[in-house]
Amino acid sequence: MSDDRRVRDAQMRATINQKLVETGERERLKELLRTRLIECGWRDQLKAHCKEVVRQKGLEHVTVDDLVSEITPKGRALVPDTVKKELLQRIRTFLSQQSNI
Amino acid sequence: MTHQGCKHLREFKSTDGTGSYRILVSYFVACSSTEARKRKAKSCICHSCRVISARLHSCLSCVYFGCYGGNDHIKQHATTKRHNFAVDLSHGAVFCFLCKDYIYDAEFDEILAMSRKASKQSIGLDKTCQPWEPSCIEKELMQLHPKRRKVTEYSTIGLRGLINLGNTCFMNCIVQALTHTPLLRDFFLADKHNCLMLNESQRCLVCEMSRLFQEFYSGVRTPHTPYRLLHLVWTHARHLAGYEQQDAHEFLIAALDVLHRHCKGNNGLSKSNPHHCNCIIDQIFTGGLQSDVTCQKCNNVSTTIDPFWDISLDLGPPPNSLLLNPALYGAFEQPTSLMSCLKRFTRPEHLGSSAKIKCSKCHSYQESTKQLTMKKLPVVACFHLKRFEHSTGYHKKISTYVEFPEELDMTAFMSSSRSNNNGYSNQVVHLTANGLTSQHKYSLYAVVNHRGTADTGHYTCFIRQHKNQWFKCEDHLITKVDLKDVLRSEGYLLFYHKQILEYE
Numbered sequence: 001m002s003d004d005r006r007v008r009d010a011q012m013r014a015t016i017n018q019k020l021v022e023t024g025e026r027e028r029l030k031e032l033l034r035t036r037l038i039e040c041g042w043r044d045q046l047k048a049h050c051k052e053v054v055r056q057k058g059l060e061h062v063t064v065d066d067l068v069s070e071i072t073p074k075g076r077a078l079v080p081d082t083v084k085k086e087l088l089q090r091i092r093t094f095l096s097q098q099s100n101i
Numbered sequence: 102m103t104h105q106g107c108k109h110l111r112e113f114k115s116t117d118g119t120g121s122y123r124i125l126v127s128y129f130v131a132c133s134s135t136e137a138r139k140r141k142a143k144s145c146i147c148h149s150c151r152v153i154s155a156r157l158h159s160c161l162s163c164v165y166f167g168c169y170g171g172n173d174h175i176k177q178h179a180t181t182k183r184h185n186f187a188v189d190l191s192h193g194a195v196f197c198f199l200c201k202d203y204i205y206d207a208e209f210d211e212i213l214a215m216s217r218k219a220s221k222q223s224i225g226l227d228k229t230c231q232p233w234e235p236s237c238i239e240k241e242l243m244q245l246h247p248k249r250r251k252v253t254e255y256s257t258i259g260l261r262g263l264i265n266l267g268n269t270c271f272m273n274c275i276v277q278a279l280t281h282t283p284l285l286r287d288f289f290l291a292d293k294h295n296c297l298m299l300n301e302s303q304r305c306l307v308c309e310m311s312r313l314f315q316e317f318y319s320g321v322r323t324p325h326t327p328y329r330l331l332h333l334v335w336t337h338a339r340h341l342a343g344y345e346q347q348d349a350h351e352f353l354i355a356a357l358d359v360l361h362r363h364c365k366g367n368n369g370l371s372k373s374n375p376h377h378c379n380c381i382i383d384q385i386f387t388g389g390l391q392s393d394v395t396c397q398k399c400n401n402v403s404t405t406i407d408p409f410w411d412i413s414l415d416l417g418p419p420p421n422s423l424l425l426n427p428a429l430y431g432a433f434e435q436p437t438s439l440m441s442c443l444k445r446f447t448r449p450e451h452l453g454s455s456a457k458i459k460c461s462k463c464h465s466y467q468e469s470t471k472q473l474t475m476k477k478l479p480v481v482a483c484f485h486l487k488r489f490e491h492s493t494g495y496h497k498k499i500s501t502y503v504e505f506p507e508e509l510d511m512t513a514f515m516s517s518s519r520s521n522n523n524g525y526s527n528q529v530v531h532l533t534a535n536g537l538t539s540q541h542k543y544s545l546y547a548v549v550n551h552r553g554t555a556d557t558g559h560y561t562c563f564i565r566q567h568k569n570q571w572f573k574c575e576d577h578l579i580t581k582v583d584l585k586d587v588l589r590s591e592g593y594l595l596f597y598h599k600q601i602l603e604y605e
Contacts, residue, residue: 017153021142024132024224031221035230035604043232063202086539 016095025094029087036083046075106206109185109199113161114208122188122195123212125159130193130213131220145190149174158196161186169196193217228604250320252567259286260566261317262324262577266331270576271349274562275356276327277574278547278596279310280317281564284480288381289314298363306333306356307363324577334359349549349560350411350485350594357382357410386410388479391516393472394458395449401462406476411483414442416499417490438504439484439595447474447514474516480602482511482543484595489555496555500591505548507584509597511541543597551593563587 020026037043053070054062105111129145132138146153147168154168158175162184167175175187179198187196193213194203221229235243252258259281263273279285288294289311298305309330316325335342338355364380378387389406396402418435436442449472452458457466484505490497512518546565551558561575563582573582 014153018142021145022135022138024138027220027224028226031226031229038230038232082539 019098020094029090032090033083033087036086037079040080040083042078042080045078046071049074106209107197107200107204109197110195110204110206113186117162119208119212121161122209125161125188126193126213126216129159129190130188131216133216133219133223147174155191157190158187159190160184161188161195166190230604254567258320259318260572260579261321262574262579264324264326265576266326266328267344268346269331270560271347271352272327272331272334273576274549274560274574275349275353276313276330277562277564278549278594279356280314281547281566282385282481282596283546283598284385285381286314290318293381297365304333304336305363306337306359309333310360346557348489349551353483353594354410357386385480386483388475388482389477391474391476393474393519395470396460396463396467397469398465398467399460399463401460403461411485412446413485413487414446415487416442416501416503417487435501436503437501439506439509442486442503443514447472472519474519475511475514476516478511478515478541478599480599482509482597484597486593486595488551488593491555498555503592505545505588505592505595507545507588509543509545511543515541539601542600544600545587545595546598547596548587548590548592549594550590552591563590
């Protein structure tokens with residue numbers, strides 16, 4: 001039963017993702033997110049944090065993978081709730097306009 | 102790290118060229134056609150585990166998509182096939198498996214930038230937020246002036262008292278409100294004003310504002326004496342000259358008017374085309390007020406849109422003529438909050454039999470109803486509560502408490518929310534109310550207060566500094582206050598700043 005549900009959820013996720021990409025809405029959402037994160041200072045905060053990590057490890061010894069693993073938890077935690085809410089609202093509105101999902 | 106890639110990539114480019122990168126980018130990273138988007142939507146999964154992953158990479162040498170991190174199928178592919186380069190399909194960055202890191206190549210970067218631009222245009226995202234990058238001139242300037250001032254939560258930079266030059270508190274409080282208007286501050290501190298008052302920049306009020314911002318943000322803590330500003334106001338707005346007590350609202354409007362005129366220089370451009378102005382004052386303060394007059398006979402609506410700088414709101418009881426009509430009285434109760442003032446302002450109003458208007462459709466003089474709504478919201482919404490009544494023979498001040506919020510949503514007062522069957526479908530209203538919740542939201546940033554009577558009194562001002570710190574400015578004195586002190590004050594002029602600005 002739960003396996004069945006997991007399969008259906010995965011299919012649903014794939015369908016939604018496909019719709020978002022096809023219509024260009026995914027790009028629009030990404031642009032909106034990028035804008036909001038710049039506006040609220042998230043980008044600057046993360047940039048400063050990256051610089052700190054690079055300084056600690058030394059420029060020659062740091063790879064993108066190192067940075068990604070160090071920054072990701074912090075980056076996720078710093079996204080303001082209002083931004084998450086706005087995006088969720090946009091995704092909801094988009095899905096409600098799609099008749100064939 | 103340089104922008105020249107690595108020696109492995111240089112070798113690869115000399116034998117295979119940039120063609121495969123170009124195709125990958127235009128079809129899977131930044132699509133600019135419906136066909137490409139459809140293809141991307143269908144085929145962007147890991148070829149080995151058939152899963153949609155956030156960091157999907159494509160091989161640059163053959164048709165293979167693989168996930169990065171976790172199962173690392175792209176890495177396995179690279180090792181077994183000796184295909185050394187992979188493209189990150191969400192960002193377009195190139196990974197070199199020999200260097201074990203992403204590499205940056207100027208030629209590839211250019212291809213990516215071009216594709217991104219085309220992609221954005223194809224989905225209607227031409228105007229987007231660009232993070233600031235210093236230009237060559239700006240870099241030079243910064244090197245010439247190595248002293249930096251870091252603004253922290255606790256810095257008081259930007260706060261400065263103003264000496265009262267003899268009943269000039271009306272001017273001081275408006276100056277405080279203007280110097281703490283975020284967008285105006287950005288304009289002046291970025292030195293964006295180019296004076297057009299040929300040989301007369303001493304007489305230009307915009308130049309004086311520019312100097313005033315320098316004074317406010319110089320870090321000096323002693324009060325500033327705005328004698329030059331006062332002198333300029335006296336010469337340009339004669340009705341405010343002298344040491345009499347003046348109305349702060351009247352001063353605000355006069356100041357905006359003079360600033361607006363001086364932005365154009367003194368060659369009279371503003372007179373020839375007053376409606377097409379994009380001076381900083383108009384960009385920040387001008388909104389559009391829609392007036393719909395509906396003929397009672399044929400229901401024809403004639404619409405006009407007028408620009409405004411501020412909104413004056415009635416506080417008093419209804420005029421006598423309406424008191425005679427008890428049916429209308431309920432709707433005209435004395436407002437007790439900014440919201441009820443705005444509701445009253447935008448409510449359809451019956452123009453009585455004494456004010457018949459000639460209808461353009463049925464060509465006869467008819468009674469009609471008139472409704473005002475917001476067609477275009479200004480960046481700064483300035484509300485004037487009409488506390489002073491000046492009728493012949495008496496001056497009166499209405500001191501009732503009018504509640505006003507820290508955060509204001511103007512959606513209900515927009516022309517697009519107008520509730521009638523006049524071309525606005527319910528769906529449009531529904532969408533604006535639901536989908537773009539924060540589009541019409543404002544935050545309070547300054548409040549001008551008056552204490553005393555209609556004839557004599559004193560002005561003070563509350564201003565917001567940083568995000569949530571409030572200060573009370575009383576001429577040369579500045580004290581820290583709580584937001585609740587601000588919201589509990591009487592309120593004469595209320596300044597709200599839009600929370601979300603569009604990019605142009």
